[in-house]
Amino acid sequence: MRIGICPGSFDPVTNGHIDIFERGSKLVDRLIVAVFENPTKKPLFSMAEREAMLHETTRHIANIEVVSFGGLLNQYAIERGATIIIRGLRALTDFEYEFQRALLMKKVEPTIETVFIMASTQHSYISSTGIRELACFGGKLEGLVPSYVEGELKLKFKDKYKA
Numbered sequence: 001m002r003i004g005i006c007p008g009s010f011d012p013v014t015n016g017h018i019d020i021f022e023r024g025s026k027l028v029d030r031l032i033v034a035v036f037e038n039p040t041k042k043p044l045f046s047m048a049e050r051e052a053m054l055h056e057t058t059r060h061i062a063n064i065e066v067v068s069f070g071g072l073l074n075q076y077a078i079e080r081g082a083t084i085i086i087r088g089l090r091a092l093t094d095f096e097y098e099f100q101r102a103l104l105m106k107k108v109e110p111t112i113e114t115v116f117i118m119a120s121t122q123h124s125y126i127s128s129t130g131i132r133e134l135a136c137f138g139g140k141l142e143g144l145v146p147s148y149v150e151g152e153l154k155l156k157f158k159d160k161y162k163a
């Protein structure tokens with residue numbers, strides 16, 4: 001059985017991520033979407049909230065499993081028998097960071113292959129950071145995040161979305 005991991009902070013999950021899950025899940029028998037704590041970022045949503053949003057928004061993908069984890073991705077991948085790490089790639093700005101991460105992963109765990117899926121053009125400008133910024137000013141979120149996530153963001157910034 002081929003197992004892939006799609007790691008990220010997903011703070012919150014966007015339509016860009018969902019597109020990567022839908023396409024990535026076709027490349028493997030099981031796709032583990034792993035929410036992790038990025039120590040360099042202060043999250044808007046807690047791990048539990050991010051995990052819950054991922055559960056809600058990935059129900060339509062049969063071979064997906066949502067987990068959260070702390071610690072080293074390579075160790076977690078080995079524990080779970082995963083051999084592929086799937087990441088989305090947007091613009092050139094993603095490349096430098098992703099290239100370094102993929103090389104580092106190859107160095108610490110040569111058996112794991114990092115595979116990149118190109119962002120679809122209609123999602124290539126969507127980032128969780130941009131969504132958080134939009135939401136904190138009460139911006140329109142339609143078409144950028146799943147409607148469930150839109151609702152959660154509007155709850156977080158209640159005062160900005162008063163009818």
Ligand code: ADP
Nearest residue numbers: 007008009010016017087088089119123126127
């Ligand atoms: P991280 O905190 O590790 O950077 P993110 O939660 O921001 O993770 O994103 C997880 C993965 O999804 C990364 O590989 C990122 O490049 C990819 N990704 C983020 N937004 C998009 C998008 N709009 N289209 C395609 N891939 C995306």
